Amino acid sequence: MTGRLRAALRRAWPVTTLRQAWRFVREWSGDAAYETYRARGGGGSVPLSREEFYLDSLERRYGQPSRCC
Numbered sequence: 001m002t003g004r005l006r007a008a009l010r011r012a013w014p015v016t017t018l019r020q021a022w023r024f025v026r027e028w029s030g031d032a033a034y035e036t037y038r039a040r041g042g043g044g045s046v047p048l049s050r051e052e053f054y055l056d057s058l059e060r061r062y063g064q065p066s067r068c069c
Contacts, residue, residue, distance in 0.1 A: 033053075034053050034054075
């Protein structure tokens with residue numbers, strides 16, 4: 001391994017680690033749900049817009065009657 005390549009890898013590694021950590025936090029918190037939906041080809045030929053996706057997720061979460069009690 002050349003000195004330049006080694007130096008470049010040392011500089012790039014922390015940045016990629018931070019990006020991976022940030023991606024994990026966004027996916028864990030649900031902030032990346034729309035990007036995940038689009039990446040998986042969600043919606044078929046006409047995917048939902050961000051607003052429609054958000055409203056649909058609220059409806060799915062809170063639109064069902066509670067089964068508690």
